[in-house]
Amino acid sequence: MRLFGLLFMLSIGLMLCSGCFGQKGLETAPVTGIVTYNGKPLPYGRVSFRPPAGSPATGEIQSDGRFSLSTYGNGDGAIVGTHQVSVTATEVDAGVMAATAANTEMTVPKSMIPKKYTSFSTSELTAEVVSSGKNQFALELND
Numbered sequence: 515m516r517l518f519g520l521l522f523m524l525s526i527g528l529m530l531c532s533g534c535f536g537q538k539g540l541e542t543a544p545v546t547g548i549v550t551y552n553g554k555p556l557p558y559g560r561v562s563f564r565p566p567a568g569s570p571a572t573g574e575i576q577s578d579g580r581f582s583l584s585t586y587g588n589g590d591g592a593i594v595g596t597h598q599v600s601v602t603a604t605e606v607d608a609g610v611m612a613a614t615a616a617n618t619e620m621t622v623p624k625s626m627i628p629k630k631y632t633s634f635s636t637s638e639l640t641a642e643v644v645s646s647g648k649n650q651f652a653l654e655l656n657d
Contacts, residue, residue, distance in 0.1 A: 540568040543643050544591040545583040547651035549601055551627055555579025556655065559603030559627070563641060564634050565593040575603070592643045599639035601631045601653060631655050 545563065549556040559575040563583060571583035571592035583592045604623035605611035611623055630636040641651050 539586060540565075540593045541645060542571075542585050542591045543594055543645050543649055544589070545571065545573075545641075545643055545649040545651070547581055547653060548579045549575050549581065549653045549655065550579060551603075551655045552657060556601070556603055556627070558607040558609075559601060560607070561653065562600045562602075562634075563592045563597035563643070564600070565595050565597050568593045571597075575601075575607075591649065592641075594643050594645045597641045597643060598634040598637070599641050599651075599653065600634045600637050601627065601639070601655060603627045627655055628657060 547561070549559070549561060556575055556579050557577045561573050561575060561581045561583065563571040569585050571585040573581040573583040575581050582589055584590055585592055603626045605626065606623045608626050625632055631639070639653060641649075643649050
């Protein structure tokens, strides 16, 4: 009887916890856009949107400069609200980093865009994601 009670309590606890872990979190909205560098589409790299609270959204930049963001799942967008934005594009992303010889230290990939864009605190890029309406952003990077 004691074992039955213990199993019953354990199953109730698991059911309560599954509700906690199954939630997605804060409201998201689909986000797409294009990244240009010196007026031309940036064909590689990664875009990140960071809200004041909650998980950041990220997305790979495609060969035409376009991106779409995901926060909790594939293509769900970014959390609704104001975001700081960063863009990274390295030699690795561009496919131009030289191979590292065996038994040597791996070098840090060089940024292919100005370093200021790679940090939320220095990029000066922001975006306002709304719950209804278009969330299409043009991120223009320059030297």
